[in-house]
Amino acid sequence: MSKIKITIAVTGLNNTDNPGPGVPVIRSLKESELFDLRIIGLVYETLEPGIYMEGLCNKIFQIPYPSSGSDLLIERIEEIHQHEKIDVLIPNFDAELFSFMKNEERLLSKGIHTFLPTMKQFQERDKDRLPEFGKKYGVKVPESLNLGSMNQISEIKEKFEYPVMVKGKFYDAYMAYNPEQVKQAFNKISSKWGLPVIIQEFVKGTEVNVIALGDGHGNTIAAVPMRKQYITDKGKAWGGITLSDDKMLEITRSLIRKTNWKGGMELELIKTVEGDYYLIEINPRIPAWVYLAVGAGQNIPEALVRLALGEELAPMHSYHSGKMFVRYSYDIIVDLEKFETIAMKGEI
Amino acid sequence: MKITDEVRISDNGFVFNSKTGDSFNLNPTGLELIKLIAEGKDFNAIRDIFLARYDMEELRFEKDFYEFCALIKHHQITTVENPLDFK
Incomplete structure:
Protein backbone atom coordinates (compact mmCIF):
# COMPACT_ATOMS: atom_id res chain seq x y z
CA MET A 1 0.00 0.00 0.00
CA SER A 2 1.43 3.38 -0.93
CA LYS A 3 1.74 5.90 1.86
CA ILE A 4 -0.20 9.15 1.92
CA LYS A 5 2.12 12.10 1.38
CA ILE A 6 1.08 14.62 3.98
CA THR A 7 2.32 17.77 5.71
CA ILE A 8 1.23 18.18 9.31
CA ALA A 9 1.79 21.27 11.43
CA VAL A 10 1.99 20.73 15.19
CA THR A 11 2.22 23.16 18.13
CA GLY A 12 3.26 22.46 21.72
CA LEU A 13 6.92 21.50 21.31
CA ASN A 14 7.64 22.64 24.85
CA ASN A 15 8.79 19.35 26.33
CA THR A 16 9.57 20.94 29.68
CA ASP A 17 8.53 19.97 33.22
CA ASN A 18 5.06 21.15 32.16
CA PRO A 19 5.14 19.37 28.83
CA GLY A 20 3.08 20.24 25.80
CA PRO A 21 1.75 17.34 23.73
CA GLY A 22 3.53 18.34 20.48
CA VAL A 23 6.58 16.09 20.68
CA PRO A 24 4.64 12.91 21.63
CA VAL A 25 2.05 13.73 18.94
CA ILE A 26 4.84 13.88 16.34
CA ARG A 27 6.39 10.65 17.66
CA SER A 28 3.00 8.98 17.33
CA LEU A 29 2.53 10.23 13.76
CA LYS A 30 6.01 9.03 12.81
CA GLU A 31 5.01 5.53 13.91
CA SER A 32 2.11 5.49 11.48
CA GLU A 33 2.56 3.21 8.51
CA LEU A 34 -0.03 5.14 6.53
CA PHE A 35 1.75 8.45 6.16
CA ASP A 36 4.74 9.74 4.25
CA LEU A 37 5.18 12.61 6.68
CA ARG A 38 6.49 16.11 6.60
CA ILE A 39 6.31 17.79 10.00
CA ILE A 40 6.11 21.52 10.50
CA GLY A 41 6.77 22.53 14.09
CA LEU A 42 5.07 25.72 15.27
CA VAL A 43 6.60 27.32 18.35
CA TYR A 44 5.91 30.35 20.49
CA GLU A 45 9.23 30.43 22.35
CA THR A 46 12.78 30.07 21.04
CA LEU A 47 13.71 27.62 23.79
CA GLU A 48 11.00 25.04 23.19
CA PRO A 49 13.03 21.80 23.31
CA GLY A 50 11.27 20.32 20.26
CA ILE A 51 13.09 22.88 18.08
CA TYR A 52 16.43 21.30 18.93
CA MET A 53 15.49 17.63 18.79
CA GLU A 54 17.23 16.14 15.76
CA GLY A 55 14.96 14.48 13.22
CA LEU A 56 11.73 15.62 14.86
CA CYS A 57 10.54 18.37 12.50
CA ASN A 58 11.35 19.12 8.86
CA LYS A 59 10.82 22.85 9.39
CA ILE A 60 10.11 25.00 12.42
CA PHE A 61 8.39 28.37 12.48
CA GLN A 62 7.82 30.79 15.31
CA ILE A 63 4.25 32.00 15.62
CA PRO A 64 2.76 34.88 17.67
CA TYR A 65 0.91 34.15 20.93
CA PRO A 66 -2.88 34.09 20.56
CA SER A 67 -2.99 36.86 23.17
CA SER A 68 -1.51 39.20 20.56
CA GLY A 69 -4.68 38.68 18.51
CA SER A 70 -6.24 35.76 16.63
CA ASP A 71 -5.83 37.50 13.29
CA LEU A 72 -2.07 37.86 13.70
CA LEU A 73 -1.78 34.19 14.56
CA ILE A 74 -3.91 33.01 11.65
CA GLU A 75 -2.19 35.35 9.20
CA ARG A 76 1.16 33.87 10.26
CA ILE A 77 -0.20 30.34 9.73
CA GLU A 78 -1.44 31.36 6.27
CA GLU A 79 1.95 32.84 5.47
CA ILE A 80 3.68 29.59 6.48
CA HIS A 81 1.08 27.64 4.49
CA GLN A 82 2.01 29.51 1.30
CA HIS A 83 5.47 27.93 1.43
CA GLU A 84 4.81 24.67 3.19
CA LYS A 85 1.30 23.60 2.04
CA ILE A 86 0.00 22.38 5.39
CA ASP A 87 -2.59 19.59 5.04
CA VAL A 88 -3.48 19.19 8.72
CA LEU A 89 -2.90 21.43 11.72
CA ILE A 90 -2.89 19.94 15.24
CA PRO A 91 -3.00 22.65 17.93
CA ASN A 92 -2.01 21.37 21.36
CA PHE A 93 -2.48 24.28 23.76
CA ASP A 94 -5.70 25.15 25.56
CA ALA A 95 -4.97 28.86 25.14
CA GLU A 96 -4.70 28.69 21.34
CA LEU A 97 -7.70 26.43 20.72
CA PHE A 98 -10.20 29.27 20.74
CA SER A 99 -8.39 31.07 17.91
CA PHE A 100 -8.14 27.95 15.78
CA MET A 101 -11.74 26.91 16.41
CA LYS A 102 -12.97 30.38 15.51
CA ASN A 103 -10.99 30.29 12.27
CA GLU A 104 -11.66 26.67 11.33
CA GLU A 105 -13.55 27.61 8.14
CA ARG A 106 -10.98 30.21 7.14
CA LEU A 107 -8.17 27.69 7.49
CA LEU A 108 -10.13 25.00 5.65
CA SER A 109 -10.81 27.37 2.76
CA LYS A 110 -7.03 27.56 2.33
CA GLY A 111 -6.72 23.77 2.49
CA ILE A 112 -5.65 23.45 6.14
CA HIS A 113 -7.68 20.75 7.89
CA THR A 114 -8.21 20.66 11.66
CA PHE A 115 -10.25 18.36 13.86
CA LEU A 116 -11.30 20.41 16.86
CA PRO A 117 -14.27 20.54 19.24
CA THR A 118 -17.05 22.94 18.35
CA MET A 119 -17.26 26.24 20.21
CA LYS A 120 -20.29 24.91 22.14
CA GLN A 121 -18.46 21.76 23.20
CA PHE A 122 -15.41 23.80 24.18
CA GLN A 123 -17.32 26.29 26.28
CA GLU A 124 -19.72 23.84 27.90
CA ARG A 125 -16.88 21.96 29.61
CA ASP A 126 -15.32 25.13 31.03
CA LYS A 127 -14.29 24.54 34.65
CA ASP A 128 -16.62 27.23 35.96
CA ARG A 129 -19.56 25.51 34.21
CA LEU A 130 -18.77 21.97 35.31
CA PRO A 131 -21.84 21.54 37.61
CA GLU A 132 -24.19 22.36 34.70
CA PHE A 133 -22.19 20.04 32.46
CA GLY A 134 -22.47 17.20 34.97
CA LYS A 135 -26.20 17.69 35.36
CA LYS A 136 -26.85 17.91 31.63
CA TYR A 137 -24.82 14.84 30.69
CA GLY A 138 -25.47 12.67 33.75
CA VAL A 139 -21.99 12.50 35.21
CA LYS A 140 -21.01 13.10 38.83
CA VAL A 141 -18.97 16.25 39.37
CA PRO A 142 -17.77 17.87 42.61
CA GLU A 143 -19.89 20.71 43.95
CA SER A 144 -18.40 24.07 43.11
CA LEU A 145 -18.72 27.79 43.69
CA ASN A 146 -17.40 30.51 41.40
CA LEU A 147 -15.76 33.37 43.26
CA GLY A 148 -15.92 36.74 41.56
CA SER A 149 -14.37 38.52 44.55
CA MET A 150 -12.67 37.82 47.88
CA ASN A 151 -15.85 38.89 49.71
CA GLN A 152 -17.45 35.63 48.66
CA ILE A 153 -14.91 33.52 50.56
CA SER A 154 -17.23 33.61 53.60
CA GLU A 155 -19.85 31.77 51.51
CA ILE A 156 -17.60 28.71 51.28
CA LYS A 157 -18.35 27.42 54.78
CA GLU A 158 -22.09 27.46 54.06
CA LYS A 159 -21.65 25.15 51.12
CA PHE A 160 -18.57 23.03 51.77
CA GLU A 161 -16.51 21.38 54.42
CA TYR A 162 -12.81 22.18 54.41
CA PRO A 163 -10.48 21.27 52.74
CA VAL A 164 -11.57 22.61 49.35
CA MET A 165 -9.83 22.86 46.00
CA VAL A 166 -9.17 26.37 44.71
CA LYS A 167 -8.78 26.40 40.94
CA GLY A 168 -8.08 28.83 38.13
CA LYS A 169 -10.36 28.98 35.11
CA PHE A 170 -7.62 27.63 32.84
CA TYR A 171 -4.87 26.31 35.06
CA ASP A 172 -3.57 25.95 38.63
CA ALA A 173 -5.12 24.22 41.59
CA TYR A 174 -4.42 24.47 45.31
CA MET A 175 -5.87 22.66 48.27
CA ALA A 176 -7.01 24.99 51.05
CA TYR A 177 -7.79 23.98 54.62
CA ASN A 178 -9.17 27.33 55.84
CA PRO A 179 -10.37 30.72 54.56
CA GLU A 180 -6.88 32.19 54.98
CA GLN A 181 -5.41 29.63 52.59
CA VAL A 182 -8.29 30.25 50.17
CA LYS A 183 -7.39 33.96 50.20
CA GLN A 184 -3.75 33.21 49.39
CA ALA A 185 -4.70 30.86 46.56
CA PHE A 186 -7.33 33.33 45.30
CA ASN A 187 -4.68 36.07 44.99
CA LYS A 188 -2.17 33.82 43.25
CA ILE A 189 -4.71 32.43 40.79
CA SER A 190 -6.67 35.60 40.01
CA SER A 191 -3.50 37.57 39.27
CA LYS A 192 -2.41 34.93 36.78
CA TRP A 193 -5.59 33.59 35.25
CA GLY A 194 -8.23 36.17 36.07
CA LEU A 195 -11.70 35.58 37.46
CA PRO A 196 -13.67 33.61 38.42
CA VAL A 197 -11.65 31.56 40.83
CA ILE A 198 -13.39 28.25 41.32
CA ILE A 199 -13.92 26.59 44.68
CA GLN A 200 -14.44 22.90 44.24
CA GLU A 201 -15.50 20.30 46.77
CA PHE A 202 -12.53 18.09 47.67
CA VAL A 203 -13.31 14.55 46.60
CA LYS A 204 -11.07 12.00 48.28
CA GLY A 205 -9.83 9.27 46.02
CA THR A 206 -7.39 8.34 43.29
CA GLU A 207 -6.96 10.52 40.22
CA VAL A 208 -7.40 8.60 37.00
CA ASN A 209 -7.49 9.87 33.42
CA VAL A 210 -8.81 8.83 30.04
CA ILE A 211 -7.45 9.92 26.68
CA ALA A 212 -10.12 9.72 24.01
CA LEU A 213 -11.03 10.72 20.48
CA GLY A 214 -14.56 11.51 19.33
CA ASP A 215 -15.55 11.60 15.66
CA GLY A 216 -18.07 14.42 16.07
CA HIS A 217 -21.02 12.07 15.46
CA GLY A 218 -21.14 10.53 18.93
CA ASN A 219 -18.71 7.68 18.26
CA THR A 220 -15.69 7.05 20.46
CA ILE A 221 -12.92 6.20 18.02
CA ALA A 222 -10.31 5.64 20.72
CA ALA A 223 -10.16 5.60 24.52
CA VAL A 224 -7.43 4.51 26.91
CA PRO A 225 -7.63 4.90 30.72
CA MET A 226 -4.51 5.64 32.74
CA ARG A 227 -3.40 6.25 36.31
CA LYS A 228 -0.54 8.58 37.08
CA GLN A 229 2.12 6.72 39.02
CA TYR A 230 4.58 9.54 39.50
CA ILE A 231 3.41 13.13 39.73
CA THR A 232 5.61 16.23 39.60
CA ASP A 233 5.13 19.19 41.91
CA LYS A 234 3.22 20.80 39.04
CA GLY A 235 0.78 17.89 39.10
CA LYS A 236 2.06 16.50 35.80
CA ALA A 237 2.39 12.80 35.15
CA TRP A 238 6.03 11.70 35.03
CA GLY A 239 5.02 8.06 34.94
CA GLY A 240 1.73 6.29 34.33
CA ILE A 241 0.10 2.96 33.62
CA THR A 242 -2.84 1.95 31.44
CA LEU A 243 -5.84 0.52 33.26
CA SER A 244 -8.48 -1.99 32.43
CA ASP A 245 -11.52 -0.21 33.79
CA ASP A 246 -14.84 -0.71 32.03
CA LYS A 247 -16.57 1.96 34.09
CA MET A 248 -14.11 4.64 32.96
CA LEU A 249 -14.61 3.63 29.35
CA GLU A 250 -18.38 3.64 29.83
CA ILE A 251 -18.29 7.20 31.24
CA THR A 252 -16.09 8.30 28.31
CA ARG A 253 -18.28 6.72 25.63
CA SER A 254 -21.42 8.11 27.23
CA LEU A 255 -19.99 11.66 27.33
CA ILE A 256 -18.76 11.50 23.73
CA ARG A 257 -22.12 10.09 22.59
CA LYS A 258 -24.16 12.73 24.41
CA THR A 259 -21.97 15.69 23.46
CA ASN A 260 -21.05 14.45 19.94
CA TRP A 261 -17.51 15.35 20.95
CA LYS A 262 -15.24 16.15 18.04
CA GLY A 263 -11.48 15.78 18.46
CA GLY A 264 -9.10 14.66 21.13
CA MET A 265 -9.85 14.98 24.83
CA GLU A 266 -8.64 14.04 28.26
CA LEU A 267 -11.02 13.28 31.08
CA GLU A 268 -9.71 13.82 34.59
CA LEU A 269 -11.61 11.77 37.13
CA ILE A 270 -11.43 10.98 40.83
CA LYS A 271 -12.26 7.42 41.78
CA THR A 272 -13.47 7.18 45.37
CA VAL A 273 -12.99 4.17 47.65
CA GLU A 274 -16.68 3.41 47.14
CA GLY A 275 -15.96 3.04 43.42
CA ASP A 276 -17.74 6.24 42.32
CA TYR A 277 -16.20 8.43 39.63
CA TYR A 278 -16.26 12.22 39.78
CA LEU A 279 -15.36 14.22 36.70
CA ILE A 280 -13.08 17.07 37.75
CA GLU A 281 -11.97 18.37 34.37
CA ILE A 282 -12.14 17.85 30.61
CA ASN A 283 -9.12 18.99 28.61
CA PRO A 284 -10.34 19.65 25.06
CA ARG A 285 -7.21 18.36 23.34
CA ILE A 286 -4.75 15.50 23.21
CA PRO A 287 -2.80 15.30 26.50
CA ALA A 288 1.01 15.09 26.76
CA TRP A 289 0.87 11.40 27.74
CA VAL A 290 -0.66 10.44 24.36
CA TYR A 291 2.32 8.27 23.45
CA LEU A 292 1.29 5.82 26.18
CA ALA A 293 -1.96 5.21 24.28
CA VAL A 294 0.05 4.53 21.13
CA GLY A 295 2.27 2.12 23.05
CA ALA A 296 -0.85 0.41 24.38
CA GLY A 297 -2.24 -0.07 20.87
CA GLN A 298 -4.27 3.01 19.90
CA ASN A 299 -2.55 5.58 17.68
CA ILE A 300 -4.81 8.52 18.47
CA PRO A 301 -2.90 11.23 16.53
CA GLU A 302 -2.94 9.05 13.39
CA ALA A 303 -6.71 8.55 13.78
CA LEU A 304 -7.21 12.28 14.39
CA VAL A 305 -5.39 13.13 11.16
CA ARG A 306 -7.49 10.63 9.19
CA LEU A 307 -10.69 12.11 10.65
CA ALA A 308 -9.46 15.60 9.81
CA LEU A 309 -9.03 14.48 6.21
CA GLY A 310 -12.64 13.32 6.13
CA GLU A 311 -12.20 9.57 6.56
CA GLU A 312 -14.75 7.56 8.49
CA LEU A 313 -13.10 5.33 11.07
CA ALA A 314 -14.25 2.31 13.01
CA PRO A 315 -13.77 2.55 16.78
CA MET A 316 -10.63 0.98 18.24
CA HIS A 317 -11.61 -1.21 21.14
CA SER A 318 -8.51 -3.09 22.22
CA TYR A 319 -5.44 -1.87 24.05
CA HIS A 320 -2.96 -3.41 26.47
CA SER A 321 -3.59 -2.68 30.12
CA GLY A 322 -0.53 -2.55 32.35
CA LYS A 323 1.55 -0.63 29.78
CA MET A 324 3.62 2.02 31.47
CA PHE A 325 5.39 5.18 30.51
CA VAL A 326 8.27 6.71 32.39
CA LEU A 336 24.48 28.96 19.12
CA GLU A 337 23.84 29.34 15.36
CA LYS A 338 20.70 27.26 15.63
CA PHE A 339 19.34 29.36 18.46
CA GLU A 340 20.36 32.50 16.59
CA THR A 341 18.54 31.41 13.43
CA ILE A 342 15.23 30.75 15.19
CA ALA A 343 15.57 33.90 17.31
CA MET A 344 16.42 36.19 14.38
CA LYS A 345 14.57 34.67 11.42
CA GLY A 346 11.64 33.06 13.23
CA GLU A 347 12.18 29.84 11.31
CA ILE A 348 14.70 27.09 10.89
CA MET B 1 -13.53 -14.97 48.12
CA LYS B 2 -12.42 -14.63 44.53
CA ILE B 3 -9.38 -13.06 42.90
CA THR B 4 -10.59 -10.07 40.85
CA ASP B 5 -10.54 -10.73 37.10
CA GLU B 6 -8.21 -7.79 36.45
CA VAL B 7 -5.51 -9.12 38.78
CA ARG B 8 -2.41 -10.79 37.34
CA ILE B 9 -0.14 -12.86 39.56
CA SER B 10 3.39 -13.61 38.39
CA ASP B 11 5.33 -16.65 39.55
CA ASN B 12 7.91 -14.39 41.18
CA GLY B 13 5.31 -12.85 43.50
CA PHE B 14 4.57 -9.66 41.55
CA VAL B 15 0.85 -8.89 41.69
CA PHE B 16 -0.66 -6.30 39.36
CA ASN B 17 -4.23 -5.01 39.47
CA SER B 18 -4.94 -3.63 36.00
CA LYS B 19 -8.15 -1.98 37.19
CA THR B 20 -6.49 0.23 39.79
CA GLY B 21 -2.92 0.29 38.46
CA ASP B 22 -1.60 -0.90 41.84
CA SER B 23 1.19 -3.42 42.08
CA PHE B 24 2.49 -5.43 45.04
CA ASN B 25 5.42 -7.67 45.86
CA LEU B 26 4.53 -10.85 47.74
CA ASN B 27 7.00 -12.93 49.71
CA PRO B 28 7.05 -16.69 48.96
CA THR B 29 4.47 -17.45 51.68
CA GLY B 30 2.13 -14.74 50.41
CA LEU B 31 2.51 -16.06 46.88
CA GLU B 32 1.74 -19.59 47.99
CA LEU B 33 -1.33 -18.38 49.83
CA ILE B 34 -2.68 -16.23 47.00
CA LYS B 35 -2.19 -19.04 44.50
CA LEU B 36 -4.27 -21.38 46.67
CA ILE B 37 -6.97 -18.69 46.94
CA ALA B 38 -6.84 -18.24 43.16
CA GLU B 39 -7.37 -21.98 42.75
CA GLY B 40 -10.65 -21.51 44.59
CA LYS B 41 -9.62 -23.40 47.74
CA ASP B 42 -11.51 -22.46 50.92
CA PHE B 43 -10.13 -21.68 54.37
CA ASN B 44 -10.23 -25.29 55.61
CA ALA B 45 -8.40 -26.64 52.59
CA ILE B 46 -5.71 -23.95 52.73
CA ARG B 47 -5.29 -24.42 56.50
CA ASP B 48 -4.79 -28.17 56.05
CA ILE B 49 -2.16 -27.60 53.36
CA PHE B 50 -0.25 -25.06 55.44
CA LEU B 51 -0.38 -27.08 58.67
CA ALA B 52 0.92 -30.12 56.79
CA ARG B 53 3.74 -28.15 55.16
CA TYR B 54 4.86 -25.91 58.01
CA ASP B 55 5.45 -26.26 61.68
CA MET B 56 2.88 -23.79 62.98
CA GLU B 57 -0.07 -23.57 65.32
CA GLU B 58 -3.56 -23.58 63.91
CA LEU B 59 -4.55 -20.41 65.73
CA ARG B 60 -1.55 -18.56 64.39
CA PHE B 61 -2.38 -19.66 60.86
CA GLU B 62 -5.97 -18.54 61.23
CA LYS B 63 -4.94 -15.09 62.49
CA ASP B 64 -2.37 -14.58 59.71
CA PHE B 65 -4.74 -15.89 57.05
CA TYR B 66 -7.54 -13.49 57.91
CA GLU B 67 -5.11 -10.62 58.18
CA PHE B 68 -3.79 -11.44 54.71
CA CYS B 69 -7.32 -11.74 53.32
CA ALA B 70 -8.33 -8.36 54.79
CA LEU B 71 -5.24 -6.79 53.24
CA ILE B 72 -5.77 -8.15 49.73
CA LYS B 73 -9.45 -7.28 49.90
CA HIS B 74 -8.57 -3.73 50.92
CA HIS B 75 -6.36 -3.49 47.83
CA GLN B 76 -9.18 -4.82 45.62
CA ILE B 77 -7.24 -7.95 44.74
CA THR B 78 -10.17 -10.07 45.88
CA THR B 79 -13.88 -9.57 45.94
CA VAL B 80 -16.02 -10.94 48.77
CA GLU B 81 -19.78 -10.85 48.45
CA ASN B 82 -20.35 -11.19 52.19
CA PRO B 83 -17.66 -9.26 54.10
CA LEU B 84 -17.72 -11.88 56.87
CA ASP B 85 -17.34 -14.71 54.42
CA PHE B 86 -13.71 -15.51 53.83
CA LYS B 87 -14.39 -19.02 52.52
Missing part, protein backbone atom coordinates in the same frame (compact mmCIF):
# COMPACT_ATOMS: atom_id res chain seq x y z
CA ARG A 327 9.29 10.20 31.35
CA TYR A 328 12.88 11.41 31.50
CA SER A 329 14.81 14.62 31.04
CA TYR A 330 17.70 14.84 28.59
CA ASP A 331 20.21 17.53 27.77
CA ILE A 332 20.63 18.45 24.12
CA ILE A 333 23.81 20.30 23.20
CA VAL A 334 22.90 23.11 20.84
CA ASP A 335 25.12 25.29 18.68
